[in-house]
């Protein structure tokens with residue numbers, strides 16, 4: 759159920775953004791979900807309607823984009839996508855030592871809103 763805490767976090771961020779821009783309404787949010795997080799987008803969509811109830815976000819759409827993970831090999835500095843079929847090792851030099859560059863965050867990417875003029 760940790761997805762609910764992510765939903766509350768990015769909903770609060772979007773509300774702050776909307777307020778700071780004096781938005782009249784919010785049409786949609788775009789949220790990136792890293793492949794390496796254990797967050798399932800379907801749960802974000804499930805909890806979203808209750809999280810935005812009675813806020814400026816009420817009625818807005820949630821869009822999620824899954825971000826593929828990217829690892830930098832610490833031995834040969836190749837960037838690769840870890841594959842289960844390759845035991846998540848570097849495909850170039852077979853090293854297991856890697857640094858995660860992308861894919862472990864849940865991030866509010868965009869807030870689409872109507873701004874009063």
Ligand SMILES: [Zn+2]
Pocket residue numbers: 831832833834835836848849850851852853
């Ligand atoms: Zn390597």
